[in-house]
Amino acid sequence: MRKRSIMVVAGLVAALTTGGAGAATAGPRASVGAAAPASCGQQTRVEVFREGGVPLLDWRENLEFDGRGTLWVSHLTKNRVEGYAPDGTSRGGFPLAGPGGIRRGPDGMMYVNYGVSPLTPRGGVARFDPAAAEPRPRTVVDGISGVNGLAVDSAGNLYLSRELAHGILKFRPDGTRDEAWTKAADVFGSNGLDIVGDQLYVSVLTDPTSRIVRVPLRDPGRYTTVARLSPNPLRGKFLDDLTHFRGDLVVAGFRSGELIRVDPATGRSCVLATGLRMPTSVRAAHGFGGLDPEHHLFVVEASGRIVKVTVD
Template sequence: MPRFLSKTLAAGLLLVSGQALSAPPSAYRQEVVVAASPFQGVHGLALDGKGHLLASNLLGQSVHSIDLSTGAVSTLVGPPMGGADDVALGPDGSIYWTGFFSGQLMRRTPDGKTRVIAKDLPGLNSLAFRRDGRLYVTQLGRGDDVLWEVDPNGKKPRRQILSGHGFLNGFEFGPDDKLYGPLLLKRQIARINVDTGAIETVAEGFGMPVATNFDSSRENLYVVDSVLGQLVRVRVATGEKTVVAQLPTGLDNLTVGPDDQVYVSNMVDNDIRVVNPADGSIRPLVEARLSVPSGIAVAPDDADENVYVADVYAFRRVGGRDGKIAQTTRVLSSRVAFPMHVSVGAKHVVLSTSYLGDLSGVQVLDRASGEVLRTIPNKNGLQGAIELPDGTLLLAEGTTGRLVRVDASESAGTTVLTEGLEGPVGLVADTEAKEPGVYVTEVRSGRVTRVRLSDGARSTVAKGLKAPEGIARHPDGGLIVAEVGGKRLVRIDPATGRSTVIASGLRIGLPESKGFPPGYIPTGVAVGGSGTIYLSSDVESALYRFVPASAPVTEKAQP
């Protein structure tokens, strides 16, 4: 069960911004749609030799330990220090991990002391120790493509080994003291002499190889192919490839035990599976149903209240009443690019992201088929994006503080509607009004602002909120807002600005991370035609609903 259980939430008189406010229209009972999971997309893995598997959790900013006998997950390092893309054990038992977004290399000694041993390395990704205790790390994916040698104690300057080699990812040293790993851009496995910089091809013809590890014989490499969803065994001497197991796409990393059992992480499914290479059998170690649920939406014409979930590593459609996942579009193996926000109209779905520089922007999908119709780049810390009735897109640029229009035409001309907003995150349209506008949450100023579409004029609807993010319109005209800094869900009367609390003590709001716009991973809010409110939890990777207490109990959601 999640940490906060289903319950009836009573309304009462509340003080917001110094005002005594009236009770909300009704009480709500809180229910689980999709239950919590321990990670926010799991990545690097390492065995500690003591019956535990270490797992890195980049967006959740944590390093975890998993009991191999029970699958129980505990947190070794939490936010914000634990933002790890890959993890490894040093010769003295220290744990090292790479901060892809923070650009920091971290170390936790056996006595529990954590410190930064290298910094200013954006895109810091993979790491491995050579037998002599020398440590090597890579940068990739954020404008850099470099292999470094780094002092494990953080005292000596780092030394560049290679650059521009093709995005070297999860690697390991072989018995010959050469480094073996995938070159993503070349779709091959390479052998690198870190003393001379010489590169040789070991095997090629992969979809997207992302990580390698040796088996106990040290004669074979296991490779995970993210796009094809395959675990492949490569005979190092000949380059011969054998598919050992077919898994879902979105594989991220692996580690091999002394018994040659292969532990594989999948960032899309947010899970860890164990493969027995002897027979290709697969068993789950840690399971999940969502990865990083952020922006959510419910189509106003959908009586079944399907919830569209921007799950960062996937785009999903979840039954709001039964919690069943009816559709999953996976990143890397599709054209969908790391969605963080979603809005839904009559014909289109609009996804937006600021997750990775070159992939940041907006995508417009056909709602019926899921086909990507338009992709519009935007590197200005994009948060919310909505489509207006005339096909114009309206984008919230979290970094610049602007709302911009993008024409419906193929030329995609852009104009600034307004600027000077303080961390715009969530958007919801108000196009039926006499003077059509849009409501926007400002995470930095604590305001909900209305922007007039005709000329960009702004008016404050509510202030004094703590980090408001997700926003949606209720059928009664009220605004439902995720007040992340206050860990609560509030209803705002747009005419008076008065607020009432629907629920408090919520598990929402991961700490912001370097390299992301204000709001980081947004907390999403959506409202169905029945008045049921849906909320995503980034902290728990869960989806919840708040049902009017007078409504009949619906089907039991998925565990």
């Protein structure tokens, strides 16, 4: 798998021994760069929404809510996109080779990367209708490799992260590549992507200081570092996907087994939840069984689990 660089493989043993799900304890926010993030001081509850199988062999890579009551999950090792109802029962799905980042577009369609696994070297982006009785993926972009995360802006432009390359890929709604934008967004090792307003936030997997970067959509060459979450480079968190939550960012620490909350204005951070098992993606629960996106986050893991995190 492609999280799956030498750097990540070295951290798998530590990630596997992180332990079970737990809750963050009380404590102040810590200043990034001065000390490791402290606890956020909020009570969190972590519940298993769906059990996993054999860690790494049952790798769930990404997730997104369609706003219509279904949670869609990219199951990397089973080469399948899965749908789940709020009660945890299956709502079907479809096969897709090496699915990765998955996001809802402004047109109500769902977009999902494929070819994320090195066993499926030809990758791209597919689109499907989540309201269809039997959703079927249709290719939007094809013939690319080394991609992972995905974001879609309000105009329908696609942004794809690349863990082992320079530049965040941008594709226009018609599937053509915006070469100038990609060249300007010269971030190496990008992983998670999330758009807030006119800013693209990026987690950098390959940076041992666990960096988060902000890229202006209108001027990508002026990207800046928001935070570095690992003052000790020998204890890198291997940041994976991220999302926005209560005006802040929440990022998954693949190696550390944490959800880390980051203030995008100041870079200050704190640990929201601990004890996760190689978390790969996190999203707020929008339009899902009456859950409040201001209080409920869902996480998928390389352990295969899907967990619900409730923040008081």
